[in-house]
Amino acid sequence: MVLIALAFAVFASALPGFTTPFSLFAIGRQIGIDTMIGLAMMAVIVTGGLDLSVGAIGVSAAMVFGWLCERLGLPLAVSIPGALLFGALLGAINGYTVVRSGVHSFIITLASMSIFFGVMIFLTKAEAFRGLPPEVAGLGRLKLGGKVSALLAVSLAACVALSVFYRFTTLGRRMLAAGANPRAAEISGVRTGRMIIACHALTGALAALAGLMVTARTGAAVPSMAGQLGQDWLLPAFLAPVLGGTLLSGGRVAVFGTLLGAAFVNVITSGLLQLRVGEFWIQACLGLILLAAVLADRGRHTILRRRGLV
């Protein structure tokens, strides 16, 4: 949090254009999307696993949304839940395969990333759905109170919902328990396998939501919106939760931390962009930030352990 304020202050003073409403709006919108991608990955990191296919699921769900809206002419009230359900289904397939095969989710989702994306491209013939209802693009442009992107508001709402979910509902607590110590959870009556499938399904639904948000931003469902195989989402997906303090070994979440992580990354990225660092070098910077973040996290743990607090 301190870091974000600091970075923001530095860029705001160095760049006169940084705090214009448009710039803030654009940054906020991107933070909203990255937060959602990060939350999607966080939901599966809870189990100590990971999901390489978030990008592929997100794009596939967005394409399903485009198909429902444009080809079948269904109203948004049907096609949005339809796309989210579809994402959850793809996630559940991942989870089911992971649980039944006992193979690490890395390799399962590596395979499913390539399958989902391949099927999606095959069915859509790599063509975008551009005739979406105007409300979709409208949502992407909507500014609440003149400055704040509606997409950021969607992510904020998701953060609140997820915090309540993990803290106060039985299902959420069981998910965390299954991730923290599967054997102990199993003994105390949690069906660990089902929890893992549920976590993967949640990841799928959140990835689908992120896909829809990107669709709202561009105003069209484009097959290449997450890059080849959806790989472009991988870095934001891990960067935000890890910066936010989610443990990769599972069992602990940091929902608002993920939001802050995404905010931090985007403030730095757009700051560097406006400083004309050159967009190509920014990739390298993001890699360095991730590295620095995990090192800092490790350092914090070592200090805590030395003081006997963990």
Next chain:
Amino acid sequence: MNDSKLTRAFDNDWIGPALVSLVAIAAISALQPSFLSSFNILVLLSAIAVNMLIALGQLVIIAVGQMNLALGSIGGLVAISFAAMMEIWHLPPLVAMGGGLAIGVIAGMASGFVIARTGISAFIITLAGLQIFKGINLGITEAQPFYGVPQSVKDFGNVALAGPIPWLVLPMVAAAVFMWVLFNRLRIGRYILAIGGNRNAAELSGINLDTTVIWAHALSGLLAAGAGMMLVARLQIGHPAIGEDWLISSFAAPVIGGAILSGGHVSVVGTFFGVVIIAIITQALVLFAIDPFVVQIVLGALILWAVGINRLREMRVARAKA
């Protein structure tokens, strides 16, 4: 059991993939005789040669029980550095090659060093590495390829050594033989497998974990560098996109070849047949004019299938021991 000999033969990692390769070759060449034309074999062998180095680069990391997401970005960085050294500094190809290999080793060692020293999961470190190396690549090239590749290098990637066998097969054979010797005869190879098999036992028996992990990553970087430069020779340009699509196939081939992802068990010969199967399938889809995106689906399905088979074999071994 009277079929024990047969069972033991099928327990060899590479028998299954080898049979699949043979059946696939027979079936495809029966349907499409041009599959065995000498030009097609040349293309096929070139693809196999490059992909074998990529797969071996991942294999050595799988052996130690980790994963390397940065493999492709190291290969890409070396590829463009190799081309740049020849175009801008006019270095002779052999010197540039040495420079390229050195970059690969250093990049790999850097990943290995951070992983070994901090104990953070290799996944995260190599994801960061992927971004850093890719960013440097794009920062240098600004997404523009280097075209000034000398004729000798182009020839190496495109001319046949004898009949339908390309020059590119030479580095592949060298790398494969070296890796086989490494895992079966050399101490460092056994250390790598020991750490992948049982980290604690390996440490207790006096193996230096840090050094071994760093060496494994250095070797992975070396192989990625080799593959990157072979692609420069084959494509005749130093393209910044080299390495972007290595991730899936680098895992698919070792897994098809029977490698166990938790580490400690790999097969160089099996990996070779894994590479062959992937190359045959890719090539067949091209020959039959099937949508290239189907390749992605097939690759993904192949990984799942191979993982399933490995799992069954593991379970059978476990039952036999019990």
